[in-house]
Amino acid sequence: MGIEQKLGNMGVVTYRLEDLVNWGRTNAMWPILFGLACCAIEMMSTQAAHYDASRFGMELMRPSPRQSDLMIVAGRVSRKMAPVLRRLYDQMPAPKWVSAMGDCASCGGIFNNYAIVQGVDEIVPVDVYVGGCPPRPEALIDGIMTLHEKIRGEKLKDWA
């Protein structure tokens, strides 16, 4: 059934390196554990058996920034949390991506006041915004697939 039947005994596959690297990056993208509020419940649900994020190679939520590629900011970020978030982002090795999950992380949401950062994009560059309060697991998976779409179009030298 696999590629080897179609290729016979050739033993060689030619492919564009860029596409191959991007394919690898999209299919083993480990997120950092960054549940800050109620959105984290939906993130856990995405992870669990019903929605099964391991279909996208995301079965491992890493508690260490050094082993993760994607930061899903799930919840509102307070001004006190902001430097912590930035430090964890800086500790992640490149290539790295950020997804702002939910209204609070995207734009402050209902917490329009002095204590909450009005959108996590003030602290870290965000690749994908997922709307909703909180977004359902389907929405988060859609955000992840949108991110995959974005990564497939990236050039190797973007991260060089």
Next chain:
Amino acid sequence: MSQNQLIVDKIKAAFPDAIEDIVSFRDEQTIVLSKDALKGVCQLLRDDEALQYNFLSDICADDLLPEFPRFAVNYHMYSLVNKHRLRLRVSVEDPEDGPITLVSIWPIASWLEMEVWDLMGIRFEGNGGLRRLFLPEDWQGHPLRKDYPLGYEEVQFSFNWQEIDAKKPYAKD
């Protein structure tokens, strides 16, 4: 004699000028004290055999702007022996010259006073450890005061999207 009346009698006997007002609502008693008498009264409430308010459960403050005196500090205490609650209230005119610290009576007062200072800016006399507890260390001002700006951001709609977007401080990579 009810516990509420007993407290008042004991305080009046020991400190005749301490009580400024007594507010009672559904058997819940608030005693408004003069600022100077606070520490003596608290010592009495904790040490008296019949009262034994050995648990200071909370300290909180009110900002009554534009009234004068502007601030008031409330002390909530509980007697684990008598299972009775009591609230003391002290008016504060100048937040820099707040009530005396109660650390020597209830050690927990240290952190509760720190919280009040952090959010309301009332400086407790004698509490040397006042620092930021909930807010970041470099925070300016005291956000629970009524004259503190809420600091909200205008909501982006399609008609003002670009205007707000231009002012928004986006992060660099």
